[in-house]
Amino acid sequence: xxxxxxxxxxxxxxxxxxxxxxxxxxxxxxxxxxxxxxxxxxxxxxxxxxxxxxxxxxxxxxxxxxxxxxxxxxxxxxxxxxxxxxxxxxxxxxxxxxxxxxxxxxxxxxxxxxxxxxxxxxxxxxxxxxxxxxxxxxxxxxxxxxxxxxxxxxxxxxxxxxxxxxxxxxxxxxxxxxxxxxxxxxxxxxxxxxxxxxxxxxxxxxxxxxxxxxxxxxxxxxxxxxxxxxxxxxxxxxxx
Numbered sequence: 001x002x003x004x005x006x007x008x009x010x011x012x013x014x015x016x017x018x019x020x021x022x023x024x025x026x027x028x029x030x031x032x033x034x035x036x037x038x039x040x041x042x043x044x045x046x047x048x049x050x051x052x053x054x055x056x057x058x059x060x061x062x063x064x065x066x067x068x069x070x071x072x073x074x075x076x077x078x079x080x081x082x083x084x085x086x087x088x089x090x091x092x093x094x095x096x097x098x099x100x101x102x103x104x105x106x107x108x109x110x111x112x113x114x115x116x117x118x119x120x121x122x123x124x125x126x127x128x129x130x131x132x133x134x135x136x137x138x139x140x141x142x143x144x145x146x147x148x149x150x151x152x153x154x155x156x157x158x159x160x161x162x163x164x165x166x167x168x169x170x171x172x173x174x175x176x177x178x179x180x181x182x183x184x185x186x187x188x189x190x191x192x193x194x195x196x197x198x199x200x201x202x203x204x205x206x207x208x209x210x211x212x213x214x215x216x217x218x219x220x221x222x223x224x225x226x227x228x229x230x231x232x233x234x235x236x237x238x239x240x
Contacts (some may be wrong), residue, residue: 002179002198002216004229009171010120010148011129011164011192013182014136017202017222018117019107021132028103029053032079035099042086042097043079057081069157071133075100105138110204116222117144123229129167129180131157131187146171158184159191168197181225190216200225 002042012091015021029047036044056107060067060077080093092119121128121144128136128148136142147170151157155164168175178197182188185201193201195214201215202222209218 002200002228005196005210006123006177007229008173009125009127009168009177009179010182011167011171011178011197012120012129012145013158013184013188013202014128015179016183017130017143017181017188018113019109019139024104027106028100031103032100036092037097040083040086040088040092040096040132042088043082043092046082062186069151069155071099071130071131072101072152075108101133104133105135107134107139110222112221112223112226113156114141116226117141119230121145121220124179124188125171125173127167127170129158129163129182158187159194161191161195163198164195165190168195181222185211186208187216189213193202 006222010031012018022163033044033047036047046056046211056078057083060074060081064074064077071094075189076093077098079096081089083090083093117126120232125146128145128150132149133149133150133152136145136148149170151163154163158164164180165175168178171178175196178192179200180188180192180195180197181200181202182192182200183204185207189199189201190213191213193215199217201216201218202207203218204220206220209215217228
């Protein structure tokens with residue numbers, strides 16, 4: 001059970017907690033392919049073909065296992081490899097990555113994300129804690145966050161407890177006073193529990209829980225948490 005009295009700060013996952021990630025990535029793949037097409041049609045064809053793209057991704061996983069925590073480096077490696085295989089100009093890789101990255105920052109928030117962030121940020125410092133490479137400033141949410149800790153910058157990914165402790169340090173409070181919120185049962189909930197934090201599992205798709213350790217709270221939307229922290233369930237529609 002969640003102990004609201006202990007919460008002094010929040011760490012918050014981004015992808016699939018505040019916005020759906022795969023539609024975002026799909027649009028970014030299209031933008032990348034369209035940009036490459038006039039000057040590197042062979043590489044463009046790879047990023048336009050889901051099967052070829054998966055095969056390329058798998059090869060990069062095998063050849064660059066150290067990129068697991070750095071999705072930007074991983075994407076750059078994919079683009080460089082696609083260009084190399086097609087005997088096209090690998091010097092295009094960085095500009096191509098920037099096209100992809102710009103599109104990756106164009107997210108469609110879940111309906112509850114912005115109002116819930118406004119509610120939470122008015123009450124607690126919030127630190128973004130993500131294995132992804134989204135920039136909360138570039139997606140238009142920077143004003144809600146006091147800090148951001150990414151696996152890419154920190155060098156370690158969730159569920160490693162060290163990145164959760166880094167989030168607590170960024171918030172300036174002990175780990176046991178953090179409430180971590182995220183959608184991934186293993187990466188977010190189990191990782192945060194191991195780090196000594198309270199946890200909220202955002203389970204938008206009503207998935208069954210498959211682990212022995214339990215989250216302190218499961219919600220179908222961030223608004224449910226907002227209401228619980230407000231302490232007045234009937235005021236759901238008033239949550240800013």
